[in-house]
Structure formats: structure tokens, C-alpha cells
Amino acid sequence: MxxxxxxxxxxxxxxxxxxxxxxxxxxxxxxxxxxxxxxxxxxxxxxxxxxxxxxxxxxxxxxxxxxxxxxxxxxxxxxxxxxxxxxxxxxxxxxxxxxxxxxxxxxxxxxxxxxxxxxxxxxxxxxxxxxxxxxxxxxxxxxxxxxxxxxxxxxxxxxxxxxxxxxxxxxIQQRRSERQDGQGIRNGFAVNHAVGQKWKTTKTSLPIVRTLHAQENSITLEEIDSAEAFAKNIEKIELPTQLVAVLADPLLQKFLFLRPNAEASSRISNWLMACLGDVASGDADSEIFLDMIEVMHDYAVATKILPPILLTFFAQFLSIWNGSDKRDIVLECLSFAPLIEFEELYKTLNGLEHAVLDNTAASQVSLLKFYTSLLRRWTITMEAAESIDTLPWATVPRLIDYVNQLALTLTQTSPTVNTYLAILDFYEAAANLYSSKKLLQHIEITIPPPLLVYLVYFSPSLAAVSRLCGILASYKRAWETVMSSAVARQLTRRERDQINVFNGFLMDLCNCLWRGRAFSKTDLNAQGCRIPQSVQMTLEGHMRSADPDLSLATAFGLSHSPLLCLQSLSYIRQLEEDEMEDLRARHAGPVTQASLGRLANRGGLALSWQEYRSGVLEYLEVKGFPGISDLMYNTMKNLMRARRQ
Structure with missing residues (x-):
């Protein structure tokens, strides 16, 4: 100094x-x-x-x-x-x-x-x-x-x-808010006269709220200017002349939600179907209809639901749609579809797939993202329902089973990390649904296809593998919940058929990650990741020729896995940095049980094999990859006991 x-x-x-x-x-x-x-x-x-x-x-x-x-x-x-x-x-x-x-x-x-x-x-x-x-x-x-x-x-x-x-x-913020109110927003408690201005530049003839022939003792929506006035006069409000304005007017949306009317629904449906017929017959420009779809999208986003009337309308629309114009808007709009019987829903889904799919992976991914959004919204709907008994809950496992085939197809047509992450988004939505005891009372657990699980697990992305493990851990907790007294139902026959396959996932992944027995079939339920024995022998011979000390059985563990070896060695380096002054030797990597013993004898870290592996799991959690740790602590009995202690 x-x-x-x-x-x-x-x-x-x-x-x-x-x-x-x-x-x-x-x-x-x-x-x-x-x-x-x-x-x-x-x-x-x-x-x-x-x-x-x-x-x-x-x-x-x-x-x-x-x-x-x-x-x-x-x-x-x-x-x-x-x-x-x-x-x-x-x-x-x-x-x-x-x-x-x-x-x-x-x-x-x-x-x-x-x-x-x-x-x-x-x-x-x-x-x-x-x-x-x-x-x-x-x-x-x-x-x-x-x-x-x-x-x-x-x-x-x-x-x-x-x-x-x-x-x-x-x-400043208040003035901006008042300026927006002056343009017709007003928090949805005044007729949106600005809608007419919005569509003047398009060919859409969507009407604004207007009430003709009002009675002397009635109130029109045009007279309402606040939430208080709306609540006070809701029973006296006269239906406006052009009810299809509900698609773009928040106040009319609230009114029809609080005062449902069969005649009003029929009038709206007739107007939409007439518009669709004009486009189909060539009497109207298709651009008019696409503008209408955008209005319906805004309506669905505002109300968080797509009424059955509009769902019926979309089933007809999909037959004349080219599948590409305003695709994102159409898919987001349909993601608000209500939870209905699967046979009825399938009419729309089938038409949607025929319109969207064009022999490209991009179109398949678009559909997968749509199904993910749909499942998430259904989960919210069911959680909020006072009684799930009244809902067609059997549609949910049928949808998941239906999407399983699309997800598996995507692993073949587009085996990229981005595709795998999109697939995992869907199964995370399913796992989130299964985490609710209320929903598990009724909804069958549906697991991902085995081939999909193994393909994602052997992907070149640690993020994908971690998320997959976290999803499987959530599924395991759901199985345990159903098999315990926490829910008042028994496993269905279909679930009993699936559970052995699911246990095979867990055993195979634990054999790879933790037990040093990758691709083994000797343990109960183990499927060897469904890799043929002849392929295993070829891989084993290749590894032995490259390095006699390498073994296929341990090649996918925490120390040797191509995805985890850097994280594992980084964990050891961190421990050595913390104790640098007291160490006479450092580990060259990769870590094995034998190498840890030799390291301690040479004056290096004194670390047991179990402490090392547990430490790597915690290190992965800190680095933003908690799924592997979650699965191991929920599957390996020795780790379960250690965590409880």
C-alpha cells in the first residue's frame, strides 16, 4: 500500500x-x-x-x-x-x-x-x-x-x-385522464359515441347505440352518464334499436350481461349471420368482415368471454376464412370460448384447424399457443365458479388429450428449443390446473405422451429440461392428492392405466440424473427412456472408444450431463472460492464419488457425495433452474427424508 x-x-x-x-x-x-x-x-x-x-x-x-x-x-x-x-x-x-x-x-x-x-x-x-x-x-x-x-x-x-x-x-395525470374521458372512454359508464368515428375510415357499418321510439316512462342508455345513474335506472332502461352495437359499446355490454334477453341475443345473431351471408355470397367485401372480427375481438377482451352466439358465428366464419388474415386476432378472440361440451366445441376447433394449418410448423405453433390460452382461461373460469358440478368439466381432459397429438407432432416437424418451450407452456397450464384440489375433485389427470417427455428431456436446453422436471413434479403431487383422502374420488380406470406409464417417466429421469443408471430397465416401472437395447450397446461402445473411463450409465448425471456439467463444476468452483485460503488443491472436474475422496486427501474440499449432489440441486435453484431439484426432492426417498429433517 x-x-x-x-x-x-x-x-x-x-x-x-x-x-x-x-x-x-x-x-x-x-x-x-x-x-x-x-x-x-x-x-x-x-x-x-x-x-x-x-x-x-x-x-x-x-x-x-x-x-x-x-x-x-x-x-x-x-x-x-x-x-x-x-x-x-x-x-x-x-x-x-x-x-x-x-x-x-x-x-x-x-x-x-x-x-x-x-x-x-x-x-x-x-x-x-x-x-x-x-x-x-x-x-x-x-x-x-x-x-x-x-x-x-x-x-x-x-x-x-x-x-x-x-x-x-x-x-398532469389527471388532465390526461379527463382528456381520455372527453373522447368517450368514461370508464364504460356512458355510451361510446366515439365508435362511429373509429369506423368511419373503414367499410364496416357497425351502428352506435341509439334508442328510437322510447317510452315516456323509460330511460335510454344515451341518458346514462355514471355508474350511479346506471345502477339506479337499470330496470327502466329501454333496449336500444341496434343491439349489435354491443360489440363495441362497454355500457351496452354491461346492460345485457346484467339483464340478459333472449330476443336481444337472437337479434344480434341474425345481424351477424346476415353479414356473414353477404360475404359468403360475394355481395360484400371480405374486408368488412375482417373489421367485424376485430370488433368482436375487442368485445371478447373487454368482457373476458365469447358468448355461444359468437361461437356459432365463428364456426360459420371459419369456413370462408383464409386462415392467415388477422390470425392473431382471431385466435385470441376464440381463446375466450366458453367451457362447453367437447362435441360442440370440436365443430369450431375442427374448422379452425382446417383454416390455420398450412403444412408449416409455424401454423402448428400458433394453434398450440391458442390451446394454451384456452386452457388457462378455462382454469380461471372453473376456479371462480361457485359449483363446478354444473360445468361440462369432462371437456378439459378431452382437450388435453386432443392437444397431446399436436404437441407430439411438433416435436417431429420443428424440434427446436423455442418449440419445446411453447409445448411446455401448455403442460404448465395443465399442471397449474391439477394443482387445485377443487378442480381435481372432478377432472381426470391426463399425462403427456411418453415420446414427447423423452424428446424434451434430451433437448439441448437446460431451461426446457428444468421446466419439464418441474411439470412432472407437479403432476406427481396431483397423483398423490387424488390417491389420498384430500379429494373425494377414486382413480378412474383411464388414470390407473396412465399412472404406471407416468411412474416410468420418473424412474427413467431419476436413473439418468441421480442414480447413475441411465437407460436401465431393471428397476420397477423403468422403461429405459424407450431406447432399444441395440442402440444402447452402440452408444456404449462409442463412449468407451472415446474414453475408457466414460460410461453410458453415468453420462447424464449431474456431473457428466452436457447440460449440467458446467453448472455442477461452477458450484464446486464457488465453494473453492469461499474457502480459497484453506485449500491446497482444487478439483479439475467432472466430480465423482471417488474424485471427492481423493480431493479431500490432497487438501482440497472435504465434501461428501451426498452433500455435493444436494448442493448442486440448490445451486440450480439459485441460478433459475428449480425444476430438477423439485422433481428429485419429490421423487427420491433419501432426499425426501433429508428435507424433512
């Missing part, structure tokens, strides 16, 4: 610059004393211009110095002369949000420092030049008081105070 004195500050800064390039755990010595000496010299004699510039770089550029050290430096950063424009701009440029920006507490100290040295600025006008930058940062509450103090010096306006700035921002 450099000695203290009149010329020692430069040496101390050089030491800090070197330390800033090295992570704290990798430094040979602590920098605490260096920081204290630097702060003391800065307090005693101040910083010369070149020293000040170097310290400002340390403060404003992301490095490995801790916040406490940086805070000590800025609190004692007394300049011994005028402060240049460059120093000021460096501090201003470090303000705001971003990964490379200093922390907000440190930014607050920068602003306090600028206030402190305001009268020492070489050019005070420099702050006026960056006034807009400072003002735009006022919405950041953590630095607002210091910003206001600095702006008050710049503008000489006494009213620049934090509470006044906050009040001004609230006022």
Missing part, C-alpha cells in the same frame, strides 16, 4: 483503480484501509483537478467497489480548486435508470455534492444547459429532494420543492 502524505493521494487512487477491476472475493487484501486513508486525505487537503477527475471516474463507471466505499469517497470529495464542466457532466450523465447506472442512493449523493460545490463551478451555466435532463428525472422519487435543491439553485425559484413537483405530476 502507498504511504500517506502530501503526495500519497495519487498512489491511493491508483490502488483503488486496481481494486475496482477485481471482484471482492478475488482480492488478495482488503481495501477498507485504502478507502479510509483516501477519505482522510481528501478531507485534509482536498483533491487536485486530475485527482478529482480520476475519482469521478471511479464513482460514475460501474466497477467492483462496494457501495459503502463509494459513499465514503463522495462524502469526503472536497475539490481544492474550481470544478470543471467535464466533472459536472460526468455526474449528470450518471443519473437515471439503467443496469450500468450507479445505485439511486449514490446518485442522491452526487446531487448533494453538486449542490455543495455549486459556488466552485468553473462555469455555473453548465447546469442551466442540462436543465431539461434534470427536470425529466423528477419522477424518480429516490432523488427528487436533491434534484429540487439543485434546480432551485439553477432557476432561483423558491417554489421548486418535492411536494410541489409531486402535486404537479398528479395534476
Amino acid at each position: 502507498s504511504s500517506l502524505g502530501d503526495d500519497g493521494l495519487g498512489g491511493l487512487i491508483e490502488d483503488l483503480e486496481e481494486a475496482s477491476k477485481v471482484p471482492a472475493k478475488s482480492r488478495q487484501t482488503s481495501i477498507k484501509q485504502t478507502v479510509e486513508n483516501t477519505a482522510s486525505l481528501l478531507y485534509d487537503r482536498g483533491a487536485l483537478p486530475d485527482e478529482l477527475a480520476r475519482l469521478v471516474d471511479l464513482l460514475t463507471i460501474r466497477n467492483h467497489l462496494d457501495q459503502a466505499s463509494l459513499g465514503a469517497i463522495i462524502r469526503n470529495l472536497y475539490p481544492s480548486g474550481k470544478v470543471s464542466d467535464e466533472v459536472v457532466l460526468r455526474f449528470i450523465g450518471a443519473l437515471g435508470h439503467g443496469k450500468l447506472k450507479p445505485s439511486l442512493p449514490l446518485q442522491a449523493l452526487f446531487l448533494r455534492w453538486l449542490v455543495m460545490v455549486y459556488h466552485l463551478l468553473e462555469n455555473p451555466a453548465v447546469l442551466s444547459q442540462v436543465y431539461s435532463v434534470l427536470f425529466n428525472l423528477l419522477d424518480t422519487a429516490a432523488i427528487r429532494p436533491q434534484l429540487c435543491h439543485l434546480l432551485a439553485l439553477v432557476t432561483r425559484r423558491k417554489h421548486m420543492r418535492p411536494f410541489r413537483i409531486q402535486g404537479m405530476l398528479d395534476e
Whole structure:
């Protein structure tokens, strides 16, 4: 370390610059004393211009110095002369949000420092030049008081105070809200006259809410202007003349939801079917119909449901749709389809698939994402229902079984990581459904196809494998719930047929990951990942020719798996870094039970095989891959006992 004195500050800064390039755990010595000496010299004699510039770089550029050290430096950063424009701009440029920006507490100290040295600025006008930058940062509450103090010096306006700035921002938001209300939004409790303006530029002739021939003692929707008026007069409100306006008018949507009317539903259906007939016969432009689909989409998104009337309408629409125009809008709209009998739903699904599928993987993925959204919305519907007994819940396992074939097809037509992740989205939605005891009372568990499970498990993506393991762990908990007294039903015959196959998944994955018996078929339920014996022998011979010490049985464990070997070795490296001073040897990797024993004898980490594997599971959780740990702790009995202890 450099000695203290009149010329020692430069040496101390050089030491800090070197330390800033090295992570704290990798430094040979602590920098605490260096920081204290630097702060003391800065307090005693101040910083010369070149020293000040170097310290400002340390403060404003992301490095490995801790916040406490940086805070000590800025609190004692007394300049011994005028402060240049460059120093000021460096501090201003470090303000705001971003990964490379200093922390907000440190930014607050920068602003306090600028206030402190305001009268020492070489050019005070420099702050006026960056006034807009400072003002735009006022919405950041953590630095607002210091910003206001600095702006008050710049503008000489006494009213620049934090509470006044906050009040001004609230006022701006209020004016914006009122301006939106003036354009017809009004939180859905006034007739949306703006819909007519919205569609003037298109060929769609969607009418607005208008009530003709109203009775003297009735109230029209056009007269309603608030939630209170709507609630008070709901029984007196007259049905508007053009009910199809419900597709774009939030108030009419609420009215028909609270006062359902069979005649109104029939009128809406007739209007839509007439529009569809005109397009099918060539009497109207198809663009009109696509515009109508967009209106229906907005209606479904607003109401969170697609009424049976519109579902019937879509079944007809799909027969004349080309499957590509506004596909995302059509699919999102249909994802709000109600939970109905599968035979009735299939009429729409069959038409949808005939329209969308065009012999490309992209069209198959679009359908899969649609089914994922549909299943998620049904789960919400069933969870919110007062009694699931009244719902056609048998449709759910039939849909999952139906989508199983699409997902399996995708593993063949598009075996990419993105496709696997989209497939896992669907099965995560299913696993989420099975996590509800209320829903498990009625809904059969339907597992993924075996081939799909193995293909995803042997994919080149750790994220995909982790998510797959997490899904299987959720399924296992669901099986246990059904087989316990937690739900008032027994396993169905179909579920009993599936459970042995599912146990085969678990045994095969545990054999690969944990037991060092990849592709074994000797254990109960083990299926050897359904890899033929002849293929296994060929793979074993190839590995032995490459390295006699390699074995196919252990090639997919935590230490040797192509997806997990880096994470496992990184875990060991982390342990060694934490105990670096006491170690005489380090592990070269990959880790085995025998290598851990040899390592301890050579003065390396003293770590048992069980501690190592448990530690890798925890490390994977920390790194954002919790699924493997979840599956192991829910499947391996020795790990279950260890966690309970």
C-alpha cells in the first residue's frame, strides 16, 4: 500500500483503480484501509483537478467497489480548486435508470455534492444547459429532494420543492385522464359515441347505440352518464334499436350481461349471420368482415368471454376464412370460448384447424399457443365458479388429450428449443390446473405422451429440461392428492392405466440424473427412456472408444450431463472460492464419488457425495433452474427424508 502524505493521494487512487477491476472475493487484501486513508486525505487537503477527475471516474463507471466505499469517497470529495464542466457532466450523465447506472442512493449523493460545490463551478451555466435532463428525472422519487435543491439553485425559484413537483405530476395525470374521458372512454359508464368515428375510415357499418321510439316512462342508455345513474335506472332502461352495437359499446355490454334477453341475443345473431351471408355470397367485401372480427375481438377482451352466439358465428366464419388474415386476432378472440361440451366445441376447433394449418410448423405453433390460452382461461373460469358440478368439466381432459397429438407432432416437424418451450407452456397450464384440489375433485389427470417427455428431456436446453422436471413434479403431487383422502374420488380406470406409464417417466429421469443408471430397465416401472437395447450397446461402445473411463450409465448425471456439467463444476468452483485460503488443491472436474475422496486427501474440499449432489440441486435453484431439484426432492426417498429433517 502507498504511504500517506502530501503526495500519497495519487498512489491511493491508483490502488483503488486496481481494486475496482477485481471482484471482492478475488482480492488478495482488503481495501477498507485504502478507502479510509483516501477519505482522510481528501478531507485534509482536498483533491487536485486530475485527482478529482480520476475519482469521478471511479464513482460514475460501474466497477467492483462496494457501495459503502463509494459513499465514503463522495462524502469526503472536497475539490481544492474550481470544478470543471467535464466533472459536472460526468455526474449528470450518471443519473437515471439503467443496469450500468450507479445505485439511486449514490446518485442522491452526487446531487448533494453538486449542490455543495455549486459556488466552485468553473462555469455555473453548465447546469442551466442540462436543465431539461434534470427536470425529466423528477419522477424518480429516490432523488427528487436533491434534484429540487439543485434546480432551485439553477432557476432561483423558491417554489421548486418535492411536494410541489409531486402535486404537479398528479395534476398532469389527471388532465390526461379527463382528456381520455372527453373522447368517450368514461370508464364504460356512458355510451361510446366515439365508435362511429373509429369506423368511419373503414367499410364496416357497425351502428352506435341509439334508442328510437322510447317510452315516456323509460330511460335510454344515451341518458346514462355514471355508474350511479346506471345502477339506479337499470330496470327502466329501454333496449336500444341496434343491439349489435354491443360489440363495441362497454355500457351496452354491461346492460345485457346484467339483464340478459333472449330476443336481444337472437337479434344480434341474425345481424351477424346476415353479414356473414353477404360475404359468403360475394355481395360484400371480405374486408368488412375482417373489421367485424376485430370488433368482436375487442368485445371478447373487454368482457373476458365469447358468448355461444359468437361461437356459432365463428364456426360459420371459419369456413370462408383464409386462415392467415388477422390470425392473431382471431385466435385470441376464440381463446375466450366458453367451457362447453367437447362435441360442440370440436365443430369450431375442427374448422379452425382446417383454416390455420398450412403444412408449416409455424401454423402448428400458433394453434398450440391458442390451446394454451384456452386452457388457462378455462382454469380461471372453473376456479371462480361457485359449483363446478354444473360445468361440462369432462371437456378439459378431452382437450388435453386432443392437444397431446399436436404437441407430439411438433416435436417431429420443428424440434427446436423455442418449440419445446411453447409445448411446455401448455403442460404448465395443465399442471397449474391439477394443482387445485377443487378442480381435481372432478377432472381426470391426463399425462403427456411418453415420446414427447423423452424428446424434451434430451433437448439441448437446460431451461426446457428444468421446466419439464418441474411439470412432472407437479403432476406427481396431483397423483398423490387424488390417491389420498384430500379429494373425494377414486382413480378412474383411464388414470390407473396412465399412472404406471407416468411412474416410468420418473424412474427413467431419476436413473439418468441421480442414480447413475441411465437407460436401465431393471428397476420397477423403468422403461429405459424407450431406447432399444441395440442402440444402447452402440452408444456404449462409442463412449468407451472415446474414453475408457466414460460410461453410458453415468453420462447424464449431474456431473457428466452436457447440460449440467458446467453448472455442477461452477458450484464446486464457488465453494473453492469461499474457502480459497484453506485449500491446497482444487478439483479439475467432472466430480465423482471417488474424485471427492481423493480431493479431500490432497487438501482440497472435504465434501461428501451426498452433500455435493444436494448442493448442486440448490445451486440450480439459485441460478433459475428449480425444476430438477423439485422433481428429485419429490421423487427420491433419501432426499425426501433429508428435507424433512
